[in-house]
Structure formats: structure tokens, C-alpha cells
Amino acid sequence: MKTALYPGTFDPITNGHIDVIERASQMFDKIVVVIAINSKKTSVFSEQERADMAVESLRHLSNVEVQIHSGLTVELARKEQACAIIRGIRAVSDFEYEFQIALMNRKLESEVHTVFLLPHEKYTYLNSSIVRELARYKQSVDEFVPPNVAKKIREKFDY
Amino acid sequence: MKTALYPGTFDPITNGHIDVIERASQMFDKIVVVIAINSKKTSVFSEQERADMAVESLRHLSNVEVQIHSGLTVELARKEQACAIIRGIRAVSDFEYEFQIALMNRKLESEVHTVFLLPHEKYTYLNSSIVRELARYKQSVDEFVPPNVAKKIREKFDY
Amino acid sequence: MKTALYPGTFDPITNGHIDVIERASQMFDKIVVVIAINSKKTSVFSEQERADMAVESLRHLSNVEVQIHSGLTVELARKEQACAIIRGIRAVSDFEYEFQIALMNRKLESEVHTVFLLPHEKYTYLNSSIVRELARYKQSVDEFVPPNVAKKIREKFDY
Amino acid sequence: MKTALYPGTFDPITNGHIDVIERASQMFDKIVVVIAINSKKTSVFSEQERADMAVESLRHLSNVEVQIHSGLTVELARKEQACAIIRGIRAVSDFEYEFQIALMNRKLESEVHTVFLLPHEKYTYLNSSIVRELARYKQSVDEFVPPNVAKKIREKFDY
Amino acid sequence: MKTALYPGTFDPITNGHIDVIERASQMFDKIVVVIAINSKKTSVFSEQERADMAVESLRHLSNVEVQIHSGLTVELARKEQACAIIRGIRAVSDFEYEFQIALMNRKLESEVHTVFLLPHEKYTYLNSSIVRELARYKQSVDEFVPPNVAKKIREKFDY
Amino acid sequence: MKTALYPGTFDPITNGHIDVIERASQMFDKIVVVIAINSKKTSVFSEQERADMAVESLRHLSNVEVQIHSGLTVELARKEQACAIIRGIRAVSDFEYEFQIALMNRKLESEVHTVFLLPHEKYTYLNSSIVRELARYKQSVDEFVPPNVAKKIREKFDY
Numbered sequence: 045m046k047t048a049l050y051p052g053t054f055d056p057i058t059n060g061h062i063d064v065i066e067r068a069s070q071m072f073d074k075i076v077v078v079i080a081i082n083s084k085k086t087s088v089f090s091e092q093e094r095a096d097m098a099v100e101s102l103r104h105l106s107n108v109e110v111q112i113h114s115g116l117t118v119e120l121a122r123k124e125q126a127c128a129i130i131r132g133i134r135a136v137s138d139f140e141y142e143f144q145i146a147l148m149n150r151k152l153e154s155e156v157h158t159v160f161l162l163p164h165e166k167y168t169y170l171n172s173s174i175v176r177e178l179a180r181y182k183q184s185v186d187e188f189v190p191p192n193v194a195k196k197i198r199e200k201f202d203y
Numbered sequence: 204m205k206t207a208l209y210p211g212t213f214d215p216i217t218n219g220h221i222d223v224i225e226r227a228s229q230m231f232d233k234i235v236v237v238i239a240i241n242s243k244k245t246s247v248f249s250e251q252e253r254a255d256m257a258v259e260s261l262r263h264l265s266n267v268e269v270q271i272h273s274g275l276t277v278e279l280a281r282k283e284q285a286c287a288i289i290r291g292i293r294a295v296s297d298f299e300y301e302f303q304i305a306l307m308n309r310k311l312e313s314e315v316h317t318v319f320l321l322p323h324e325k326y327t328y329l330n331s332s333i334v335r336e337l338a339r340y341k342q343s344v345d346e347f348v349p350p351n352v353a354k355k356i357r358e359k360f361d362y
Numbered sequence: 363m364k365t366a367l368y369p370g371t372f373d374p375i376t377n378g379h380i381d382v383i384e385r386a387s388q389m390f391d392k393i394v395v396v397i398a399i400n401s402k403k404t405s406v407f408s409e410q411e412r413a414d415m416a417v418e419s420l421r422h423l424s425n426v427e428v429q430i431h432s433g434l435t436v437e438l439a440r441k442e443q444a445c446a447i448i449r450g451i452r453a454v455s456d457f458e459y460e461f462q463i464a465l466m467n468r469k470l471e472s473e474v475h476t477v478f479l480l481p482h483e484k485y486t487y488l489n490s491s492i493v494r495e496l497a498r499y500k501q502s503v504d505e506f507v508p509p510n511v512a513k514k515i516r517e518k519f520d521y
Numbered sequence: 522m523k524t525a526l527y528p529g530t531f532d533p534i535t536n537g538h539i540d541v542i543e544r545a546s547q548m549f550d551k552i553v554v555v556i557a558i559n560s561k562k563t564s565v566f567s568e569q570e571r572a573d574m575a576v577e578s579l580r581h582l583s584n585v586e587v588q589i590h591s592g593l594t595v596e597l598a599r600k601e602q603a604c605a606i607i608r609g610i611r612a613v614s615d616f617e618y619e620f621q622i623a624l625m626n627r628k629l630e631s632e633v634h635t636v637f638l639l640p641h642e643k644y645t646y647l648n649s650s651i652v653r654e655l656a657r658y659k660q661s662v663d664e665f666v667p668p669n670v671a672k673k674i675r676e677k678f679d680y
Numbered sequence: 681m682k683t684a685l686y687p688g689t690f691d692p693i694t695n696g697h698i699d700v701i702e703r704a705s706q707m708f709d710k711i712v713v714v715i716a717i718n719s720k721k722t723s724v725f726s727e728q729e730r731a732d733m734a735v736e737s738l739r740h741l742s743n744v745e746v747q748i749h750s751g752l753t754v755e756l757a758r759k760e761q762a763c764a765i766i767r768g769i770r771a772v773s774d775f776e777y778e779f780q781i782a783l784m785n786r787k788l789e790s791e792v793h794t795v796f797l798l799p800h801e802k803y804t805y806l807n808s809s810i811v812r813e814l815a816r817y818k819q820s821v822d823e824f825v826p827p828n829v830a831k832k833i834r835e836k837f838d839y
Numbered sequence: 840m841k842t843a844l845y846p847g848t849f850d851p852i853t854n855g856h857i858d859v860i861e862r863a864s865q866m867f868d869k870i871v872v873v874i875a876i877n878s879k880k881t882s883v884f885s886e887q888e889r890a891d892m893a894v895e896s897l898r899h900l901s902n903v904e905v906q907i908h909s910g911l912t913v914e915l916a917r918k919e920q921a922c923a924i925i926r927g928i929r930a931v932s933d934f935e936y937e938f939q940i941a942l943m944n945r946k947l948e949s950e951v952h953t954v955f956l957l958p959h960e961k962y963t964y965l966n967s968s969i970v971r972e973l974a975r976y977k978q979s980v981d982e983f984v985p986p987n988v989a990k991k992i993r994e995k996f997d998y
Contacts, residue, residue, distance in 0.1 A: 146321050157226045162317055169483060174624075181592065389605050445547055470973075475544045478636070479636060483624060648780070651780060682867075763865055763866050779957065
């Protein structure tokens with residue numbers, strides 16, 4: 045069985061993430077969406093909230109599960125016997141940062157390969173930070189996130 | 204069974220290509236290396252020569268096969284029931300051209316996903332064109348291609 | 363009256379071009395689409411065919427006209443008393459080439475400014491060359507060009 | 522009447538900004554320079570100081586006005602019935618960030634188009650942050666900002 | 681005598697830095713490695729620790745010295761009568777930031793030229809920040825830094 | 840004595856090249872400008888014409904000489920005992936191509952380092968190809984090349 049991890053902050057999960065996960069779920073037998081606990085970045089949603097939103101948004105994909113994880117991604121990869129780490133790559137600015145992370149992961153665990161997938165072009169300039177920025181101004185985010193996430197955002201930002 | 208295609212000109216196959224294929228062969232059940240016939244580009248080696256070099260260079264990978272193909276990659280993907288097209292991506296300059304090809308392939312066949320893999324960093328600035336350039340000046344290419352390819356290059360360029 | 367030129371090869375005009383022209387037509391009083399005669403590049407369609415397709419595709423925009431022009435764009439800008447040259451910019455690879463052209467035009471005619479517009483993100487990786495490539499393989503281009511252009515393409519490529 | 526907004530932090534306004542505004546003022550009937558209040562970034566100059574410096578630096582342009590604005594740029598665009606948001610784009614690193622902002626603005630208000638202008642090449646690597654860095658070391662900034670701004674900087678940084 | 685400065689944070693010095701210094705030491709008569717005191721960035725190692733690690737790592741290069749410096753690099757260049765400032769450039773993301781710094785330095789002191797050197801390709805995606813990140817997770821950094829630095833890192837991060 | 844090569848096509852030499860050579864001549868004891876004979880590219884000027892223009896444009900620099908060379912740059916580097924190959928780097932698009940060339944040269948001759956210099960920002964978007972394009976339309980090139988080159992261009996393009 046081929047397992048792949050898809051790590052990220054998912055603060056919150058967007059339609060771009062979901063698009064990547066749907067593609068990955070067709071290529072691998074099992075996908076683990078990894079909600080990273082990043083002590084350096086402060087997130088709008090708690091890790092439990094982020095995980096809950098992801099679980100609900102991915103209910104239609106039977107071979108996808110969600111885990112909260114603190115520590116190195118490759119350690120989880122070893123534990124899950126994953127052969128791949130999936131990253132969505134949308135634009136040049138993503139590219140070099142992602143390459144550095146991929147290098148670090150390869151040095152730590154040479155048996156786990158980083159796989160870059162291309163989200164649909166309508167998500168090229170979408171990320172969680174734009175969604176949070178819109179939420180801060182109490183603007184609709186319905187086009188960018190699934191309905192359950194849009195609802196949580198309106199609750200959190202009170203609009 | 205998950206099959207992936209790895210299309211290219213392979214004029215000739217380099218250690219960078221082989222590195223990508225080795226990674227891919229650990230993630231998919233079957234890899235088809237597709238020697239593309241490109242009527243617009245003139246190649247140094249004939250398609251049969253390119254295929255022969257690839258076959259010999261990949262003998263150690265039991266789930267990899269080599270095919271010569273003219274026409275659209277997605278047509279072969281349909282025929283082989285492949286779920287993925289693999290591309291090595293080394294640098295920013297690769298990136299946008301690859302995205303255009305990936306878009307075209309997605310429009311033509313939405314069930315086939317393009318997967319980008321990162322060759323080892325020692326191959327970051329290696330490509331077939333540098334190998335051919337070195338050969339033209341009768342320089343050693345032993346560091347860049349497997350021995351069987353180096354031998355063919357010396358025969359072709361007569362040194 | 364503020365006039366802007368939109369020069370290009372338009373071989374053929376695509377939905378991405380039309381998207382840029384629609385935006386421009388809302389910002390300027392008059393847009394001149396300039397079909398460039400480029401002696402160095404061979405085009406699939408003659409300049410008259412390219413102009414005819416553009417005219418028909420832009421019929422819904424009353425302040426847009428189409429001209430065939432050989433020579434420097436800034437000379438036409440002077441003749442038309444245009445204050446701007448419009449360029450669609452989609453991706454980093456466009457960027458530097460466009461900057462060189464903009465510099466050259468500015469040196470030649472400092473009163474004409476180059477204006478970069480962003481086509482809709484669904485056209486980010488679309489260009490005329492992809493359309494011609496699809497046509498060569500007798501694939502549908504209906505998603506990328508208006509119906510009148512799709513018809514001409516099928517005639518030209520005989521499918 | 523065609524109105525365009527030119528939003529930014531302008532902390533402080535530089536010769537590069539002024540170059541962009543001069544170009545824009547020849548293409549549109551009215552330019553509103555928008556001094557953004559950004560609660561997340563701390564600025565060296567207060568918004569009133571930034572606006573005062575901009576007003577004085579732009580006195581020679583009769584169709585340009587300066588406004589302080591907090592909130593989304595597109596809301597001001599609606600209020601001012603602007604058809605365009607102007608952004609100076611100097612280098613690849615600007616590019617993708619600007620595209621994200623342009624996307625967000627387009628989603629929020631599809632009738633307002635983002636227009637990218639190219640400052641003179643002598644300003645390619647100039648930005649407000651370099652000016653503030655020079656000021657911190659009490660170095661001359663006369664080459665980068667107009668005299669009134671240079672004077673304010675020397676007062677603020679006490680040299 | 682041709683002197684060149686090589687300024688940086690060196691928090692800590694890596695094999696990539698050392699590779700650049702070795703190359704530079706063959707081209708110039710004297711290299712001064714400048715440990716920058718940056719009041720805005722907090723460093724893991726104190727400037728004295730960073731200097732000590734650099735001195736020990738560069739003992740094999742007789743024409744290299746290490747200095748701690750606060751203030752503008754060009755001021756030290758004047759004092760040392762240096763003709764060049766050396767920067768390692770590894771990837772596109774380095775490029776534009778480096779160009780801004782180079783511009784600022786050129787404006788301040790036109791006689792000092794910035795020289796970009798290319799570290800060995802195996803260091804393309806290596807930087808001090810990756811090393812610190814690995815240290816935080818108590819992972820081996822032996823492949824990325826010389827032995828004396830690896831030892832200091834294990835002491836500092838307690839593993 | 841430290842010698843550096845500056846190879847290129849110089850078809851023709853521009854003010855941007857000369858700016859790079861002036862900088863290099865202050866850092867190295869001797870600069871050899873290498874007029875490359877490239878059998879694959881057709882040049883407007885013969886190699887002798889290109890060399891003559893370079894010699895005349897560089898008369899003010901006593902430690903610079905011009906050579907015509909066919910074959911690998913590193914072979915000339917060995918013969919001249921050069922420690923460096925100089926390349927002007929102006930923009931991101933230059934970057935990756937230059938890196939590939941630098942890699943190839945390093946593999947062939949590890950003692951010769953590639954040094955990237957930044958031309959003055961006013962030459963950022965200048966290259967020989969823009970100069971030739973202007974010449975083709977019989978436009979003034981006086982701003983881009985020294986007077987002796989401008990004269991030769993007018994003779995060659997007959998204006």
C-alpha cells in the first residue's frame with residue numbers, strides 16, 4: 045500500500061488544498077493530511093479547529109485521513125511508512141521555499157520523496173492568508189473555501 | 204495498479220533522468236518511460252538509439268519499461284490507463300513551461316495528473332543539452348550519464 | 363481622448379487576449395489592436411486572416427478597432443496619438459521580455475507608457491502557441507478561442 | 522471621467538512612486554494617491570506625515586489628489602467610481618505578491634482593473650525600505666526622494 | 681593588494697559559506713569575513729560565538745580574516761580599502777534582495793563592486809536557517825557545517 | 840598576477856558590457872575580453888569587426904585586451920592562467936542559463952571560478968539584441984553603445 049502525507053498549516057483549509065488532495069487520492073492508496081503545529085507562527089484557528097474543518101471538508105474521499113502532528117514531517121512519514129510527501133505548488137514564489145524543505149526532508153529520510161502537484165489554475169493565486177485577510181474585512185469567502193469552512197470563518201470573525 | 208508515464212526527448216538519457224525514474228518507481232507500480240518523437244526538434248540520436256540507451260540504463264528497475272511514442276502524451280496515458288505524468292523539475296526556468304504543458308494535458312484528459320519530482324540537487328543544472336555541448340567539444344561526460352550512454356556518445360561524436 | 367494600442371501577433375487571437383482587450387476598453391476611450399507583421403517569425407495565419415478573426419471576435423466592443431501594422435509600435439502610437447501600449451502579463455516568464463520591449467519603446471518615445479494588465483487567472487497558462495499545438499493534433503480548442511476562431515482553425519488544420 | 526487609485530504605504534513617498542504617478546496622470550483624468558493605514562505594519566512616519574509629504578511632492582500634478590484610507594482599496598474605488606488600481610511593478614519579486622492582491626481585488630469588485638506600470642529603470646531597485654535603512658545610518662537620501670521628503674527624513678532621524 | 685569583504689550573519693557559518701570563501705581566497709589577495717551585528721534580527725549565536733566558529737572553520741586559508749562589524753558594510757570597505765564585496769548567490773530568491781543591497785552599497789560607495797559567486801551546486805538549497813531548524817529538532821547537521829560548528833550546535837541545542 | 844576572462848558574442852559591444860569590464864578591470868590585474876566564435880548563431884558583425892569595435896571601445900583601460908577565440912572558454916582560461924570567468928548578470932532570466940554554463944565550466948576546470956558582476960541599473964534591460972533590433976528599424980542607438988560602435992552600426996544598416 046502506497047501512503048502519502050500532505051502536511052500544512054491549513055489555517056483554514058481552502059478549495060485549493062482540497063483540489064490537491066482530490067488529485068493525490070487518485071494516485072496513492074492512502075493520504076494523510078497532516079495539520080502541523082507550528083510554535084513560531086500564530087494561527088487564527090486552533091489545531092483542533094483546523095483538523096475538524098479538514099475532516100468535514102474531506103468526508104467525500106474515503107482514502108484520506110487527518111492527523112494533528114507536532115515535530116518533523118519525516119518522523120510521521122516513517123511511522124506511517126509513507127513513500128511520499130505531497131506539496132501543492134502554484135507559483136514561482138512557492139518554488140524555492142518548497143525546494144529547501146524538500147531538501148531537508150530528503151537529507152533526514154532519503155526513502156521519502158517530495159511530490160509536487162499543481163492545483164487547478166483557478167486556485168493559482170489562492171492561499172489561506174488571502175482568505176484570512178478577506179475575513180478580517182468581513183468579506184465573503186464562499187468562492188475560496190467549502191461551506192463548512194465559510195461558516196466557521198463567519199463565526200470566528202463575527203459577521 | 205497505478206501506472207505513471209515519464210515522457211521526454213532523452214537525447215540522451217542522463218543521470219538526472221535516471222534519478223527521477225528511480226524515485227518514481229518507488230511510488231508507482233509501473234513507470235513507462237516515453238521517448239517522444241518530436242518532428243520539430245532535430246535530435247542527435249535516433250529514437251531507436253535513445254530508447255536502447257534508456258532500456259540499458261534502466262535495467263536495474265524491474266517495474267520500468269520504455270516506449271517510443273509519437274502524438275499526444277495523454278493518448279498514451281489513456282491507452283496505458285496511467286493516472287500520472289511525471290516531470291522532473293529542477294529550476295525556475297523549467298517551471299512555467301512545464302505548467303503550460305501540464306495545463307494542456309489536463310484540459311485534454313482531466314483524469315491524468317502531472318506530478319513534479321525533484322531530482323537530486325547535484326543534478327540541478329544538468330540537462331541533455333549540456334551533455335551534447337560537452338560531447339561536441341569531445342569532453343568527458345562520465346559524470347553526467349551512465350557508462351553505456353557515455354560509450355555511445357563517444358562513438359557518435361568520434362572521440 | 364485617451365487612445366491605447368494593444369500590439370501582438372494574434373496567431374490566432376485567444377480568449378486571453380479578448381479578456382485583456384475588454385478590460386482595456388473600459389479604461390481607455392479607444393483601443394487599437396495592432397496585428398504585427400513579423401518578418402522573422404512565420405505565422406500559421408496570414409495577417410489578413412489574423413485581423414479578420416480579431417475583428418469578428420471583438421465586434422461587441424464599440425471602442426476597439428483592428429489595424430495591421432509593420433514597423434515599430436511607437437511609430438503607430440505617434441500617428442494615433444496614443445498615450446499607452448497595453449500588454450497582457452501572465453507569468454514571470456513574460457515579465458522580463460516585456461520589460462525589454464517596454465524599455466525600447468520608452469527610449470524611442472518617452473510619451474507613450476506601457477501598461478500591463480492581468481488576464482483572468484483561468485487564462486494564466488494560455489497562449490496562441492498552445493492553441494496551435496492543440497490544432498496540430500486536431501484537438502478541440504473551443505475552450506481557448508471564440509467560436510469564429512475555432513472554426514477557422516478547424517478549416518486551416520483540416521479536422 | 523476615468524479615475525484611478527494608487528494605493529500604498531508611502532513610508533515615505535520616493536522618486537520611484539512619483540515617476541509612476543506622473544505616468545498615470547497622463548493616462549487617466551484623475552489619480553487618487555491612497556495612503557493606506559496598515560494596522561499590522563508599523564510605519565516610521567504617521568499617516569498624516571506620509572500624506573503631507575505626498576501632497577507636497579505631487580503639487581506639480583494638477584489631476585492628482587491624496588487621501589488617507591483605512592479598509593479595503595476596492596471600497597474606496599467604488600466610492601470614487603474608479604476604473605483602475607495602479608501598481609508600480611519593478612521586479613519579479615513584486616510580481617506574485619501583486620498578483621495575489623490583484624486577484625483579491627478583482628474577486629471583491631470585478632469592475633476595477635489592476636494596472637501595472639513600470640517605473641523608470643533607474644528606480645528598479647529602489648523602495649521605501651531602502652530609504653529608511655539609509656536614514657537609519659544617517660546617509661544621504663537625496664538621490665531617492667524629493668527635497669521636501671529628504672528634509673523630513675533628516676528631521677525624523679536627527680541628522 | 682586587492683581586498684574583498686564577505687559580509688553576512690553567519691549564524692552559524694555553513695559549508696556553503698566556506699565554499700564561497702575558498703573560491704574568493706583564490707581570486708583576491710585578502711578576504712575579510714564580516715560578522716554583521718544586526719539589531720533587527722535575533723541570532724541564535726552571539727556575534728563572538730559566530731566569529732569564533734568562523735575563525736576556526738577558516739584556519740586553513742591563510743589570506744582570510746574575520747571581523748565583527750556593526751554599521752554599513754561600505755564604511756568597513758573604505759577603511760580596509762577593499763575593492764569588492766562578495767556575495768554567494770544560490771537561487772533566484774536570493775537574487776533580487778541581493779541586487780537591492782548591491783545598489784545601496786554602490787550608491788554609498790561607487791568604488792566598491794559587488795561580486796556574486798556561485799557556491800557548489802550541492803549547497804544550492806543550504807542556508808543557516810535550515811541548519812538552525814534541524815538543530816531545533818536535534819537532528820544531525822554534520823553534512824552541512826564543519827565539525828567544530830556541529831559541536832557548538834549540539835552544545836547550544838543540548839543534544 | 841590575477842587574470843580574468845570576459846567571454847561573449849559582443850555583436851556588438853554595448854555600454855552595459857563596457858560598464859562590466861570597467862568594474863572588472865579594477866578588481867583583477869588583467870582582463871581578456873573573449874570574442875566567441877559561435878558556429879550555431881549567425882552574427883550581424885564578423886568576429887574581426889566585433890573585436891575591432893571592442894578594442895576601440897576599451898582603449899581607455901590599460902589592463903584589458905581583446906582576443907577572438909573558438910572552442911571552450913576554459914581552454915583559453917588554462918592557457919592564460921586565468922582564475923576567473925566574468926559574467927554580467929542583469930536579471931532573473933539571465934540567471935539560470937548562466938548557472939548552467941558556470942556548472943559546465945566548473946566541471947571542466949575546477950580552478951576557474953565564475954564571477955557575476957552587476958552592470959549599472961541603467962543597463963538592466965539592455966542587450967546586444969535590442970541594439971540590433973533598433974538598428975534594423977534605423978533608429979538611434981547612441982544611448983546604448985559608444986560612438987565608434989554607433990558609427991559602425993549606421994554603416995552596416997545603411998542609415
